[in-house]
Amino acid sequence: MLREEDKETRKKKKKKVFTLLLVVDDENERVLLGEKKTGFGKGFWNGFGGKVEESDPTVLAAALRELEEEACIQALDAKEVGRITFIWIDEPEKPPWLVHIFRADTYSGQERETEEMRPQWFPFDAIPFQQMWADDQHWYPLVLNRQKRKNFEGTFNFKEVTTLVDFELKEVQSLSMQ
Numbered sequence: 001m002l003r004e005e006d007k008e009t010r011k012k013k014k015k016k017v018f019t020l021l022l023v024v025d026d027e028n029e030r031v032l033l034g035e036k037k038t039g040f041g042k043g044f045w046n047g048f049g050g051k052v053e054e055s056d057p058t059v060l061a062a063a064l065r066e067l068e069e070e071a072c073i074q075a076l077d078a079k080e081v082g083r084i085t086f087i088w089i090d091e092p093e094k095p096p097w098l099v100h101i102f103r104a105d106t107y108s109g110q111e112r113e114t115e116e117m118r119p120q121w122f123p124f125d126a127i128p129f130q131q132m133w134a135d136d137q138h139w140y141p142l143v144l145n146r147q148k149r150k151n152f153e154g155t156f157n158f159k160e161v162t163t164l165v166d167f168e169l170k171e172v173q174s175l176s177m178q
């Protein structure tokens with residue numbers, strides 16, 4: 001277990017940056033997820049996303065690129081709604097991961113299975129959290145219920161790759177500078 005001061009030190013280390021985008025159909029109360037077919041998180045349902053590459057002009061551009069690569073659709077109104085830091089507490093050499101979370105309500109194109117992801121719509125009340133990363137059940141409600149229009153920031157500490165040890169999560173008016 002990391003002591004509080006160690007957690008603070010780890011949080012300040014240079015982070016590896018990722019995106020994660022959820023496509024939401026509010027009218028039909030459903031969200032588009034993809035079953036990851038390869039690599040990190042294989043077998044889990046997740047939003048669409050990946051590493052921010054040096055060639056991506058912005059983090060938003062990276063999020064749109066990943067959605068198109070993984071589900072073959074183009075988000076038209078993606079907006080960043082949250083930022084989560086993942087810390088791998090039993091892997092001291094591994095940098096924290098900063099994941100920028102986006103929500104999109106409209107898109108063009110037709111979602112299609114790709115080499116990386118198998119897309120499927122899930123009703124808000126039937127999201128398969130038992131086959132998802134353990135953090136998701138804590139912050140998905142903040143993305144899906146946007147009535148308060150607040151953003152969120154959090155830190156989730158994992159060990160043995162998939163075991164959630166503890167976390168902090170808060171709603172914020174605006175996302176902090178990173």
Ligand SMILES: COc1nc(N)nc2c1ncn2[C@H]1C[C@H](O)[C@@H](COP(=O)(O)OP(=O)(O)OP(=O)(O)O)O1
Nearest residue numbers: 018019020039040048049050051086099133135136
């Ligand atoms: C640890 O908990 C996590 N929870 C959730 N919901 N999502 C996570 C977690 N850890 C990572 N992720 C997300 C962040 C990214 O969207 C993907 C991982 O990206 P990936 O490794 O697939 O990145 P790519 O650039 O696509 O990689 P390759 O080109 O090497 O396939 O998971």
